[in-house]
Amino acid sequence: MSILEKIIEHKKMEIAALDASALRRAADSAPPPRDFLAALKRRRFSPRPSLIAELKRASPSKGLLAPHLDLLQVADLYTQNGASAISVLTDEKFFMGSLSTLRELRARNLKLETSHVTPLLRKDFILHESQLYESRVNGADAILLIAAALTDNVLFVDLHACALNLGLTALVEVHDEAETERALKIPNIQLIGINNRNLATFDVSLETTECLRPMIPPEIAVVTESGIFTADDVDRLAKANVDAILVGEALVTADDIPAKVRELSGAIP
Secondary structure, eight states, X not given: OXXXXXXXXXHHHHHHTOOHHHHHHHHHTSOOOOOHHHHHGGGGGSSSOEXXXXXXXXXXXXXXXOTTOOHHHHHHHHXXXXXXXXXXXXXXXXXXXXXXXXXXXXXXXXXXXXXXXXXXXXXXXXXXXXXXXXXXXXXXXXXXXXXXXXXXXXXXXXXXXXXXHTTOEEEEXXXXXXXXXXXXXXXXXXXXXXXOBOTTTOOBOTHHHHHHGGGSOTXXXXXXXXXXXXXXXXXXXXXXXXSEEEEOHHHHTOSSHHHHHHHHHTOOO
């Protein structure tokens, strides 16, 4: 069984414990999401893609990265040094994440003026609409839909539509041409993430973005994910005409996190 299959099996058990009706009622009264997509589109007025900075303590492929990181403190460093948005891993078993981090960041954002707020992406394995309500309740502005985890096209489309109806931006993640073609058939798709990691071998290559980006129409915003560590990587991906980069490992393992955020975001010190 692959790592993805193991994650999905465990996620199904988590979903079975959710009260979809209660979460839906709570979502109806939750504060409105912020415009995650608009935060990324500054790329069209800048030589550098926008930075989605990820809060990440561990991963199945790399193991422990920064298990004792103060995620709330790091989120502040991300915002202060040029990140356009923050990705919050909420899977507990495989990534040492937590919904409480997302919830606390949202609570802090509610106290700020709109101009100082950094939109939040919930990074998890979404397989059921109850997780979308849960995301909304806990303060997400955007959610991740992974094509490789959503092999049922009807479910794929329905979850995307449900997310949009809740006011959430849906980041649809693809890894290859077949998944990109599936994503492009989703009605009203606005944002595609190209993951440079091969799910079978876990090898990472920025060529994945360079190959897949031309398939995606210019009106759809594109995020590139995985394998981004240096300013040279960012410059290379900028030439591929992506709107944003999503970076986790390079940031949380950096000796100087603020400097690394500035390097990858292109922010002036």
